[in-house]
Amino acid sequence: MKKGILVIGLLMLTISCGEYQKLLKSEETAPKYTAAEKLYNEGKKEDSNKKLRKALRLLEQIEPEFRGKPQGERLVFLLGDTYYQLGDYYNAPFQFERFLQLYPTSQKAEEASYKSAASYFYRSPRYNLDQTDTRKAIEELQVYLNKYPEGEFNEDANKMATELLIKLEKKAYEIAKQYHHTEFYKAAIASFNNFIADYPGSPFREAAYYYRFDSAYKLAINSFEVLMEERLLESKEFYESYKKYYPEGEYIPQLEDSLLEIDKRLQNF
Template identity: 65%
Template sequence: MFLQMMKKAILLAAVLMLTVSCGEYQDLLKSDDSGKKYSYAEQLYNEAQENGDKRKYRKALRLFEQIVPQYRGKPQGEKLSFLFANTYYELGDYYLSSYEFERFQQSYPNSEKVEEAAYKKARSFYELSPRYDLDQTDTNKAVTELQAYLNTFPEGEYVDRANEMATELRIKLEKKEFEIAKQYHLTGEARAGNYRAAITSFTNFLANNPGSPFRESAQYYRFDSAYRLAINSFRSLMEERLNEALEFYETYKKYYPEGEYMAPMEASAEDIKSRLQNF
């Protein structure tokens, strides 16, 4: 019985403290005292950093939003601007965090926090990067920002992770380019001109992405597009196109003699050679 009464008393005290705290916070939001707002916002931010409490980040953010303009150009402005940007970052509001980190870099280029700001700005765009099949504006921006970080801080604290993210995003961009070319190939039977578009797209892909994990598949689909285009061509165009397909086969064979697509390509190559004997 006594234990239950103690638990209720502790719970009641906690509720009362929370109520008083909320009331003080609401009063502070309405206050004109920038100094108190700064102190309390920093306290909330530090507590949130310790335990990852998103509610405290959000409460700190409301105060930061009110006072940041008042401190720009003042001694406290540098620290406050970084905390403001990082609060958006911790809350996952990456559009605003990237904007505020950019602003911080421009305003305080000699700050000891400028490297972290550059990295987190780039990472904000990385977090915004969508699936490969969607618009890749943010992905391209992330790659640009990550490369800028790596160029500016080649021995920086976040170099390894920045390289990993940049590689991941480049592969995503390569996959999008590859899949667009592959779509031309897959629709070529319905529209013969798409085979020619596929050949051009895969050729460009191979030229632009020398280290891509999709290179072998691109070599195969380029050959297969050329083969299918050739065998469905008018006779006046067929010989030239068959020879072009055969060249693509030889290129694949040179780089991937034991490749995944070797068997079906050899069968197609034999058919090409048989057809060329008729010319």
């Protein structure tokens, strides 16, 4: 009996696949439209990439045939969203942006705007790689938030934008820190100055103040005597900046030890 049920199941699957192949080869668009929408809905509900890929093949075939027709709006959105559901974050924003150009007043315009921006978010690489997609995602998320200040996806869009901004901050911070660790102290000081100016609310801000001081301190004590006094005084200014904003900061012990050495050396001038 079990074998019989299995045979029937396989037969039904074969017929289903056979019908789908016939549908792909058919020139009739109406059955393709119905099947594509059914596969899309089932694939999305069941989280089935197999059904979504089948839907995608049909949608790609028939979408050009419905341009300018009432069904065209629905099909362009379905095409973009099928790419999105499949995790194709390169084709998805292209289709969503095309949808917004063709149907700017559609009821689906907000969702298309959000998912287009979210696609760039998912394309954003690790912080130590090129961040072109990260900047594009921030830009697109801001466009969405500006256009839909009370939008359905605002909470998620804000979380995404915050995560991306922190990623850019981390990249800038790590570049400056790398200069410090490789003893390019002048470049480190300049980078930390830029970082502090550009990211006033960063979680890496305190560390940036400390490493800026430490870079200046190490540059000073390794300088020729003719340059040392000026650089020691500059490092002392950076010490005061850190203490101003972080009077009980985690780097206070290291700072105090370095300050003793700075004052000791300044006595020679």
